[in-house]
Amino acid sequence: MATSYQESSSLLLQDLKVTIKEASLIFPFQETLTHERKSMFLSNVDQVLNFDVQTVHFFRPNKDFPPEIVSEMLRKALVRAMDVYEFLAGRLRLNPSSGRLDVDCNGAGAGFVTAASEYTLEELGDLVYPNPAFAKLVTSQLQTLPKDDQPLFAFQFQNISRQLSLPSKREALINTSMQRPYSSQSSFSTTCHIPTPRVKIQDSETTTTVFEATSEHLDFNIFKISSQQILRLKEKASESISSTGCVRATGFNVVTALVWRCKALSFVEEEDLEKESTILYAVDIRGRLNPQLPSSYTGNAVLTAYAKAKRKALLEEPFGRIVEMVGEGANRITDEYARSAIDWGEMYKGFPHGEVLVSSWWKLGFAEVEYPWGKPKYCCPVVYHRKDIVLLFPDIDGDSKGVYVLAALPSKEMAKFQNWFEDTLS
Template sequence: MGISQLRGDEDREREGNPPHSLLQDLKVTVHHSSLVFPSQQTQKRTMFLSNIDQVLNFDVHSVHFFGAHKDFPDGQIAAEKLRDSLAKILVPYDFLAGRLKVNPNTGRLEIECNGAGAGFVVASSEYALDEIGDLVYPNSAFAQLVCSAMDHDQLLKLTDGAVGDDHDGLRQPLFILQVTTFKCGGFAMGISNNHATFDGISFRLFLDNLAALAANKPLAVIPYNDRQILAARSPPCVTFIHPELQELENISTLERKQEDELEVGGHDTRPTVFEATQEELDFKIFRLTASDIAHLKEKAKSIASSTKERVKITSFNVVTALIWRCKALSSSTYVDDHGESRESRILYAVDIRQRLNPPLPQGYTGNGVLTAYASAGCRELEEGPFSRAVEMVSEGAARMTDEYARSVIDWGELRKGFPNGEVLVSSWWRLGFADVEYPWGKPMYSCPVVYHRKDIILFFPEQDVPDNGTNGTGVNILVALPHQEMQKFQALFQKFLLG
């Protein structure tokens, strides 16, 4: 479906109305929970976490759906394979069997690689996969397919309390894998992992390695676990202004000195994009096909000749520019306290692996992405050409040089803070989780378990259905907004896409 076919039901589907058949309860029964330990003894050690890892101490949940396979008729054999493979992979990925702790001398989070184990859960659903509805639509019921680390009391009961010391308060497993079988013979692999362990790119490498071990093959990529490679410089040296970051703690005058010299102003007191809202939100998916994205790229080609060479008109950049305009202009506050056009700042992740000098090793297991930004007044976003918004998004990524990335890392050494912007784009679009080849085949679909966050917009891939001609080239965009803002967002989305 291209832009010329926006009519009736197709239009409503594009705007992401929930399917009528969406199940709210998958009727999941947990049969067994246990801890899996490394298959070989691993060295007891403390793992340094970079300043990028430090601020990502929260869980990420993903679900990977698999259809029935003749060699794995009921999912139980696959579950046994996964359990054995998990024990093996905890040797090279020893930190996944460890526990977070706070270093009392530095106040920094670290991982105590102590072999305490990763979680493993076996469950079943009363439904078949084709009964649970559209896999692409982020159903909140998919949370039943993932065992959160916050549920570790169940693991405690089944393992005689062997998940860590009681006194540290950080004893939950950093990684839990749940296998949920369906009555059709298919199954879901639900994974909960602390974000400090992986970013999306390193998680994909982990899945490649897990699949390789399940197929009795050697590791696809040797993991590189030394996070010291992203340690701050000594002494730290903040050489750029970083409006994309917000300080959350007071620091001494001495620590503030370097950025004072860069004429950084007072603190921004707006809430961070990670904070949950108490507002009631509408929840919609906006779908863009390959032809829609090609149309946006054509619109972006009117960039001034003086800047064309350095502007990248990529699929991500044009979709991000479109969403930025819609989100900024759907807000109820068009002007600031001084009656001026309110500034909107969009944040999005940039992989720094190849931008550093020297580049990070291919198998780097930590978080190797930083937050880029683009800022503009609402009036400019509304009245300016679409190409200018694409240009600003492209410039934000180009800003992420080796020196800029080192400046961000050093900023984190001097200050404690989080991304600071009006909206954050979190993209699972091109991570390729559904391309991982397991002994039982590739996933039918892989997706995050999502929660309503007003200021986080999620990009995730469409389902690649055989013979439908899509080849996974489109994108689904998850938006959660208050009702009136959502109505504006929908109208702007159609206006800017078709205009």
């Protein structure tokens, strides 16, 4: 049985008593500012994925690295990073000639904020359970600047406080035309069968995300799946996966299949079994394009894969078949498919339709990053009020190969989700 972390929100600290000590802009070296000003093309993937992703990283105290020393190290590291990645000090602008968003590499600076809380790390309680108050630990905008001049970058950048070998400026600012659409008259309909977008943006005013926040009450629950349970899921899937197929029972595939089954069946009545369910999940396309994107590519390089089936099939089919459908969705994304999907984005400027999106932070490397003051005790995204997004993130401070599954659903749906979760793991 998976460990459930569902708790009453009344037990969580509602006010972290955070005081902003300093909020300022940090600029690249002066020699960087003298370079010819340029704008950076943003691919259709960047145009759609135009929203903030806020994370918090918790560290144990280290007597050799008090807060003031850490703050200064981060400040210097940020300047060093901006010297290579010039766009970090830029601003998002609407290009009047193309009607597209570009990054104006104008050296206007990145945000740097220092703050303090009256609480100790121990007093925050169980860090695993998503506390909405953690949003107080993240600065969404600098109050001294107008809304249309906010920094693209407020410090959440990993590894830069270590003496790493950063890429050259030429490598860091590679031409993102590698993800430009082939043409405005795409042939995507014959090569790229993407679920019809829920949101179509008719003009270039404001972007809207597909999975909008809901006003209804949601129960938040985190399910911990151990490495041993993942192994058993793989074994269960392998019993019915075709031996001649191209899908493997990977950790991601089995956990995503588990989430899809539980989410699809969490609100099913008898008459709903013939309805289709579509799951969406991100796939890294760096190695799938021809030529491949280099490791120094700094834009969004993910596309949305999908799997679709009737809910009755998710109820009755062997678990391995559900895993196969998830894997087949990722296998569709070849170079031709990816290029065609980028064309599709040029035409629709929206997000594919799906019943649930699995957003995986599981393999992003948070657990492997070791700062001079130590590895993080815990890292997590700031919780948001959306019931159609399920997050996967690693167990950093415990079972390094285990995974946490964060779901937010209305109470009745959460009860069913949990029942199906435990049923599938049994």
